[in-house]
Amino acid sequence: MNWQLSISSIPDLLQGAILTIELTAVAVSSGTIIGLLMAMCRLSKRKFLSVPSAVYVDFFRGTPLLVQLLLIGYGAPQVLNFQAPDNWFYIASIIALALNSGAYITEIFRAGIQSIDRGQSEAARSLGMSQTQSMLYVILPQAVKRVIPPLGNEFIAMLKDSSLVSVLAIQELLLSGKIIVGRTYQPFPVYIMVALIYLVMTFIISRFVNYTERRFAKNDIR
Amino acid sequence: MISVKNLHKYFGKLEVLKGVDAQIAEKEVVVVIGPSGSGKSTFLRCLNKLEEATSGEIIIDGIPLNDNATNINMIRREVGMVFQRFNLFPHKTALKNIELAPIKVRGQGRQEAEQKARELLRKVGLEDKADVYPDQLSGGQQQRVAIARALAMHPKIMLFDEPTSALDPEMVGEVLTVMKNLAREGMTMVVVTHEMGFAREVGDRVLFMDEGIIVEEGSPEEIFSNPKNPRTQSFLSKIL
Ligand SMILES: Nc1ncnc2c1ncn2[C@@H]1O[C@H](COP(=O)(O)OP(=O)(O)O)[C@@H](O)[C@H]1O
Numbered sequence A: 001m002n003w004q005l006s007i008s009s010i011p012d013l014l015q016g017a018i019l020t021i022e023l024t025a026v027a028v029s030s031g032t033i034i035g036l037l038m039a040m041c042r043l044s045k046r047k048f049l050s051v052p053s054a055v056y057v058d059f060f061r062g063t064p065l066l067v068q069l070l071l072i073g074y075g076a077p078q079v080l081n082f083q084a085p086d087n088w089f090y091i092a093s094i095i096a097l098a099l100n101s102g103a104y105i106t107e108i109f110r111a112g113i114q115s116i117d118r119g120q121s122e123a124a125r126s127l128g129m130s131q132t133q134s135m136l137y138v139i140l141p142q143a144v145k146r147v148i149p150p151l152g153n154e155f156i157a158m159l160k161d162s163s164l165v166s167v168l169a170i171q172e173l174l175l176s177g178k179i180i181v182g183r184t185y186q187p188f189p190v191y192i193m194v195a196l197i198y199l200v201m202t203f204i205i206s207r208f209v210n211y212t213e214r215r216f217a218k219n220d221i222r
Numbered sequence B: 001m002i003s004v005k006n007l008h009k010y011f012g013k014l015e016v017l018k019g020v021d022a023q024i025a026e027k028e029v030v031v032v033i034g035p036s037g038s039g040k041s042t043f044l045r046c047l048n049k050l051e052e053a054t055s056g057e058i059i060i061d062g063i064p065l066n067d068n069a070t071n072i073n074m075i076r077r078e079v080g081m082v083f084q085r086f087n088l089f090p091h092k093t094a095l096k097n098i099e100l101a102p103i104k105v106r107g108q109g110r111q112e113a114e115q116k117a118r119e120l121l122r123k124v125g126l127e128d129k130a131d132v133y134p135d136q137l138s139g140g141q142q143q144r145v146a147i148a149r150a151l152a153m154h155p156k157i158m159l160f161d162e163p164t165s166a167l168d169p170e171m172v173g174e175v176l177t178v179m180k181n182l183a184r185e186g187m188t189m190v191v192v193t194h195e196m197g198f199a200r201e202v203g204d205r206v207l208f209m210d211e212g213i214i215v216e217e218g219s220p221e222e223i224f225s226n227p228k229n230p231r232t233q234s235f236l237s238k239i240l
């Protein structure tokens, strides 16, 4: 096996890995904001908020991310009839990843909020707090702690799934590898290195998630 | 202070309150007793609209609850509630539990709120527990903090839903003492409880509820020593 090639491909692959991390970080952090808002909508008694949120979640969890990427990357400029800017595929990738992770994170927040005892919001409301105040000062601070481990898992899932944006010619980790393979016709030494780099990244993140989980478990609900 | 007329409450098809009428005067301490499932909690929760009445009229301090123009948060500030399961905020210390609503709802300054919260902790005998989280407090202590938390909003009325039922027997007394002091200070109180000693000592009136209606009411003396309705008699014979 050509270990030499594996080693020499590292700099290019790391360049791609940086883009992978960037895409994932942007997607999951926007997805967190989307997910928080959508979870609020989802739990609202008002139908005009809860129904669109449910449709959003069902659509993005019920269709393949690959299809979503193609739909937004190629479909959106056509149907919305706009001149795609030069970096459109990059923008489209971020939009698709953010919307996709937003849908999963909506469910994470919804479950987190619903896991808080009803007595908590009743106590808050009985003190004269509005629904928003009760959510902000009583429910969310407790829910956030329960949400951190699944959010970490979502980050890991998104890190791996972001490899799909190579279909939009975004040169993240996987596509960086593909390009080297195209040049050298040596798939194994290159792809094994790609896999190793993903593994190292997910390993580090999952350790970090475990650590925060344990820290929160220690002073349980606080 | 509180006027309830022909209050009906359904949960789906289940009729839980079947026409409750009650008048509660300022500074009155009313004790509600009755078998489990008779609708006592539901009645109490309708008084601050944690449950919405299906029909009937509830007027608190001159303000009708079921009027859409009524801002329910304004009413709830005036009506404190103490729950069977305390419902303290577990992520906040005792002091912060008490301060939260005065700061966020009444717009009190932090210093003022903290000072008032410490006064209230002293009042319920827990001044040394200000910085302790609820999970490090005993049940009785948690319930006393919960009472202080409700009092911090300066309510005109306090509702208690079986405040001592979740407590170990040795902790019942400390909570009742706080409630008795409150009653003597002239707080208007509606208390669901089976603590007959409390009812006799500070209760002005006892309501006996069964199957969603108030079957009998009268002074503690009348109800406990000389109940007229057979359902009251049978209930009291079981618990006394
Ligand atoms: N949220 C609810 N949904 C459906 N049924 C309820 C609800 N809350 C109470 N009930 C029912 O209403 C009846 C009266 O309950 P409750 O007011 O809690 O009685 P009590 O406090 O006297 O024990 C019970 O049969 C109970 O099962």
Ligand SMILES: [Mg+2]
Pocket (backbone or CB within 6 Å): B040, B041, B042, B161, B162
């Ligand atoms: Mg009850």
